[in-house]
Amino acid sequence: MQGSWSLLGPLSWTGYINKQVNVTAGTDESHQGWLVTVDPVSASLVLVDFREDGGTSMEVVMGHAVENVTVLHEADEVTLDRLRTSVLSPATCSLDPEELSRRRAGVQIWLQKNRVPVEEEGDQLRVAGVLTITAPYGPEDCCSSNQIILDRIQRLIQLQTDHS
Amino acid sequence: MATPVSVLRLPKGPDPNSRGFDPKSARFIALCRPSIATSAASGAELQREQHARSVLRETFLRCLLSMNNKKVRFHMHGKVKVEATFGASDIDVLNFQVSDLHTPIGVQKEALIRSQDVISFTVDE
Numbered sequence: 435m436q437g438s439w440s441l442l443g444p445l446s447w448t449g450y451i452n453k454q455v456n457v458t459a460g461t462d463e464s465h466q467g468w469l470v471t472v473d474p475v476s477a478s479l480v481l482v483d484f485r486e487d488g489g490t491s492m493e494v495v496m497g498h499a500v501e502n503v504t505v506l507h508e509a510d511e512v513t514l515d516r517l518r519t520s521v522l523s524p525a526t527c528s529l530d531p532e533e534l535s536r537r538r539a540g541v542q543i544w545l546q547k548n549r550v551p552v553e554e555e556g557d558q559l560r561v562a563g564v565l566t567i568t569a570p571y572g573p574e575d576c577c578s579s580n581q582i583i584l585d586r587i588q589r590l591i592q593l594q595t596d597h598s
Numbered sequence: 599m600a601t602p603v604s605v606l607r608l609p610k611g612p613d614p615n616s617r618g619f620d621p622k623s624a625r626f627i628a629l630c631r632p633s634i635a636t637s638a639a640s641g642a643e644l645q646r647e648q649h650a651r652s653v654l655r656e657t658f659l660r661c662l663l664s665m666n667n668k669k670v671r672f673h674m675h676g677k678v679k680v681e682a683t684f685g686a687s688d689i690d691v692l693n694f695q696v697s698d699l700h701t702p703i704g705v706q707k708e709a710l711i712r713s714q715d716v717i718s719f720t721v722d723e
Contacts, residue, residue: 444650448650473655480657491721491723492665493719493721
């Protein structure tokens with residue numbers, strides 16, 4: 435697969451996720467680490483390595499420089515857990531359902547006060563049919579394909595967090 | 599006689615419909631044509647691929663977000679190693695914005711680094 439890493443495509447890249455890989459890049463550099471993700475736009479790899487002192491280091495290898503990728507190890511349960519908690523959203527809601535519904539109601543009332551059409555859909559909030567807010571309902575939990583609406587709603591929610 | 603000066607046009611930026619990059623733009627063709635393989639898949643296969651793509655991209659963006667304001671070390675072509683504070687990347691990952699770039703001749707307060715010149719960069723936490 436010499437030089438063809440960036441042409442593999444998302445489905446093939448997914449097969450390398452959460453595995454320890456050795457990446458050769460540039461003229462004579464090699465990098466080792468657990469593959470967290472591959473950017474589908476630039477084919478860049480994100481590698482995470484756990485140091486002996488307990489810290490983690492994150493490395494991004496640019497897709498255009500990649501020469502070769504080989505799998506060294508599969509991750510066991512412990513490593514998988516560590517990978518998930520160390521990199522990806524450390525604040526995946528550990529709040530109890532009561533607190534969550536209180537926050538959801540708070541955000542809903544705040545948005546309505548600002549004349550934003552918002553409705554409840556299960557445990558999500560839906561704004562004007564184009565934006566969803568998932569638990570725990572902070573600015574980072576908004577999801578929309580319209581970046582102007584996304585920016586406005588995020589700012590509004592940020593204002594609410596600043597006020598309370 | 600004065601010779602006419604040619605007009606320098608800047609490359610077209612990302613289109614406003616949040617697609618991020620226009621595969622037909624001169625900038626895209628010049629800089630990252632081989633990076634996106636458009637698959638010939640259709641139907642369920644395409645949907646699976648698009649899902650994988652969105653999951654990968656979201657994780658990548660979250661990783662970039664987590665690097666914001668952290669010290670990074672860039673490994674660049676020609677055995678150049680520089681340190682800087684990571685700021686952001688543009689939507690098609692062509693440039694990185696950094697602060698306090700420690701170059702061999704001094705510290706540059708703000709800088710843009712072309713991603714084509716970079717092999718890899720590291721953040722220690």
